[in-house]
Structure formats: structure tokens, C-alpha cells
């Protein structure tokens with residue numbers, strides 16, 4: 001067994017997405033010598049082709065719709081979204097696809113950046129191009145890429161969009177087909193609608209967001225403002241005369257100028273030398289234990305683990321791995337992982353979808369809602385609380401800024417705050433958070449009846 005001094009670095013991270021960067025900063029802060037290997041842009045998918053540009057492209061349509069809802073403001077909205085200005089703002093938000101700022105941040109944080117293709121070359125060893133480096137710990141953070149399903153014809157089509165082309169769009173298409181109504185599909189469908197495209201959104205499931213509690217997907221489907229084609233899978237995909245065409249079992253055909261495939265992700269596990277460390281990935285990614293450890297001196301964080309595919313989860317895994325490497329035994333706890341879909345209305349969920357006690361309260365029951373829209377009693381907007389009778393075990397909501405105000409449920413679930421204490425919490429008037437008090441009171445009377 002060699003001593004740590006014999007290694008070139010204490011830690012090498014392969015993959016500089018947000019989780020890899022976050023992890024590297026944590027171990028650098030702990031005094032370790034750390035390098036990140038990155039072959040594209042430091043910051044990865046989230047920074048350049050996912051979270052940041054998608055949320056930026058959603059904002060213009062959302063802001064306009066919000067103003068149009070408000071008597072006194074709606075009259076001031078006389079034009080349409082300026083798509084060119086929105087795309088310029090997107091370019092600003094992704095630093096025009098330049099990671100010089102991220103590289104400076106890394107240097108200032110004590111992280112070395114090794115540019116190139118990284119792969120394991122045996123235990124404690126990483127090859128970067130023609131160079132080989134050693135480290136006591138190697139962290140795999142290679143992320144994921146778009147999965148293209150085996151629909152006949154699809155994989156041979158020219159110019160099919162994934163999240164990369166959609167978020168980096170230069171010209172808004174007239175008609176956009178979106179295949180897959182998960183978080184990527186619903187967000188991009190609404191963003192492009194807001195930017196002036198006519199969008200058809202397709203999913204094999206019978207409601208959008210099929211991985212989330214069903215009521216959320218059904219409510220969002222009604223409110224999305226996008227043409228939906230649900231409940232059947234395309235049987236063929238083709239491209240002719242400048243049009244993408246999807247065929248369906250019932251004979252229906254959908255046509256678009258562009259086709260965005262948003263049917264899920266596949267972990268980047270190939271070509272990274274896993275076999276040199278005796279690691280066999282499963283279809284979801286690289287298996288880790290609760291410490292994010294894969295094998296002696298080998299760790300994995302982020303989408304490549306296939307555990308949640310969310311930036312905040314990858315960063316959390318990075319903190320857990322860093323704590324273990326720095327000498328504090330730590331395990332991941334996934335009981336309260338918050339998810340937010342940034343559509344209008346926003347969708348948010350955390351913890352269990354169902355339990356012994358479940359109550360749903362409408363947002364029209366809080367005064368804040370009517371200050372947003374006159375149609376407050378007919379718009380979809382609710383909060384569902386789930387409990388085992390003692391503590392909250394889950395919560396989900398749809399409504400304005402639901403991703404912000406649902407987070408008190410995240411704390412309550414993670415900290416196992418007793419329902420009696422939650423009932424004693426004062427919620428400010430008039431906020432959407434008052435829906436918690438309404439829900440908790442209903443939950444309380446329900447559990448007392450049982």
C-alpha cells in the first residue's frame with residue numbers, strides 16, 4: 001500500500017459538472033490537492049444546456065402571462081415576447097458557452113483543471129489523453145446524456161434536437177414536436193410556446209410528468225397551454241420535405257419543423273475505463289454505497305449514479321463523498337429530496353406521494369391567490385400533505401412559486417418535526433404558505449377521527 005505522498009493528487013474528479021465542481025471545492029476547502037478532468041465546458045450540462053438556459057427561456061413567457069393576469073398591468077402589455085432579446089439573455093446566462101469564468105473560479109478555489117478526456121487506468125490512476133496521473137481518491141462525475149428511444153427511424157433522422165440543441169436554439173421554429181413529457185419535455189414545450197412556437201407535446205403515458213404524483217401531472221396538463229398527445233407511443237419517425245413526422249398506432253400523424261427528443265437520460269459510463277477497476281455499471285449507472293463509495297479509493301456522484309438526476313442531489317452526494325474523504329463518516333438520506341418543475345404554474349414535490357393520512361387543500365383558500373389572478377377559483381392550484389399520523393412524510397403542490405413555498409415541507413420531513421409543532425408554526429399573511437396551516441388543520445382533524 002503506497003502512502004498518500006506518492007500520489008500526484010489527493011483527489012482527481014473526472015467530470016466538471018456542478019456536482020463535480022461542488023465536490024472539488026469541498027475537498028479543496030479541506031486542504032486536499034484536487035484536480036478536475038473536463039473535456040468540454042467546466043460547469044457541465046446544468047450550467048450550459050439544462051437548468052440555467054431552460055429556466056431563462058421559460059421566464060419571458062411566464063412574466064408576460066403573469067402581467068396579463070393582473071388588472072391594471074395587463075393593459076400595459078401590448079406586444080409579444082421579443083424572442084431575439086430572450087435568446088440574447090440566454091447567451092448571457094450561459095456566458096456565451098465560454099467557461100473561462102469557471103476556470104478562474106476553480107484556480108481561485110485551489111482546484112487544478114486538466115483539459116481532456118479522462119478515464120480510469122487502474123486503481124488510483126487516471127489517464128488524461130497521453131498523460132497519466134495518480135490520486136488516493138478518484139471521483140467519477142461524468143454525468144448523463146440524452147437517451148434516444150428505439151422508435152423505428154428515429155435514430156437515423158438528421159438534426160433531431162436533444163436538450164442541447166433546444167436550450168441553445170438560435171431561431172424559434174414555427175412548429176415544434178416534443179417527444180417525452182417529463183420535466184424536460186414540459187418545461188421546453190412551455191418555453192417554446194412562450195417564445196412564439198406552436199408546440200405539440202407527446203408522451204406514451206396518459207398524463208404529463210408520469211413519475212410524479214398523478215394529480216400534479218393531470219393538473220399541469222390542463223394548465224400548460226400546449227397541445228397534448230398522450231397515451232400512445234409513436235410507431236415510426238421520419239423526415240421528408242423539411243418536416244419531421246411521427247406516426248401513431250391509431251393512424252394519427254404529427255408534423256413539425258423541429259423534433260425535440262426528451263425521453264430521459266443515459267449515464268456516461270462507456271469509455272471511462274470502469275473495467276480497469278473491475279466495475280460493471282448497471283443500466284441506471286454506477287452503483288455506490290450510502291457514502292457514495294464505489295470501491296477502494298473510488299467514488300461516484302451526480303447523474304452517473306442514476307439515483308436522482310438532479311443538480312441539487314448531485315451536489316448533496318458531492319458533500320457526502322467529500323465529508324467521508326475528509327474523515328467524517330456520512331451517509332446520504334433521500335427521504336426528503338425536493339423536485340421542482342419550473343412551468344407556469346410551478347409543480348413541486350417532496351417525499352412520499354401517498355400515506356396513511358392524505359389531505360388536499362385548494363390554493364383558492366388562501367388570500368394570496370386572489371392577488372395573483374381574478375380566476376383564482378378556477379385555476380389549478382393545490383397542496384397535498386401526506387402523513388403517518390405523527391410527522392409529514394410527503395407533500396406536493398402546483399401553483400405560483402410552489403417550488404419556493406413547498407420547501408418548508410422538505411425541512412419538516414427531513415427533520416421529522418412532529419405535526420403538533422408544525423401546527424404551532426405561524427405562517428405570514430397573505431402568503432401561499434398559509435396553505436400549510438389549512439392543510440395541517442385538516443390533517444389534524446382527520447387523524448383525530450381515525
Ligand SMILES: Cc1cc2nc3c(=O)[nH]c(=O)nc-3n(C[C@H](O)[C@H](O)[C@H](O)COP(=O)(O)OP(=O)(O)OC[C@H]3O[C@@H](n4cnc5c(N)ncnc54)[C@H](O)[C@@H]3O)c2cc1C
Nearest residue numbers: 015017039044045046050051118142143302303309310311
Ligand atoms: C433540460 C434539462 C433541464 C434540467 N433542469 C434542472 C433543474 O432545473 N434543476 C435540477 O436540479 N436539475 C435539472 N436538470 C438535471 C441536471 O442538469 C443534472 O442532474 C446535472 O447536470 C447533473 O450533473 P452531473 O455533473 O452529474 O452531470 P453533467 O452536468 O452531465 O456533467 C458531467 C461533466 O463531465 C464531463 N465528462 C464526461 N465524461 C468525461 C470524461 N471521460 N472526461 C472528462 N470529462 C468528462 C462532461 O463534459 C460534463 O461537463 C435538468 C436536466 C435537463 C436535461
Ligand SMILES: NC(=O)c1ccc[n+]([C@@H]2O[C@H](COP(=O)([O-])OP(=O)(O)OC[C@H]3O[C@@H](n4cnc5c(N)ncnc54)[C@H](O)[C@@H]3O)[C@@H](O)[C@H]2O)c1
Nearest residue numbers: 149180181182183184185203204262263264309340341342
Ligand atoms: N426542473 C427540473 O428539476 C428538471 C428539468 C428537466 C429535467 N430534470 C431532470 O432531468 C432528468 C431527465 O428528465 P427528462 O424529462 O429528460 O426525462 P424523464 O425520464 O424524467 O422523462 C421522460 C419522459 O419521456 C416519456 N417517454 C419515454 N419514452 C418515450 C417514448 N418512446 N415515447 C413517448 N414518450 C416517452 C416518459 O413517459 C417520460 O414522461 C430527470 O431526472 C429530471 O428530473 C429536472
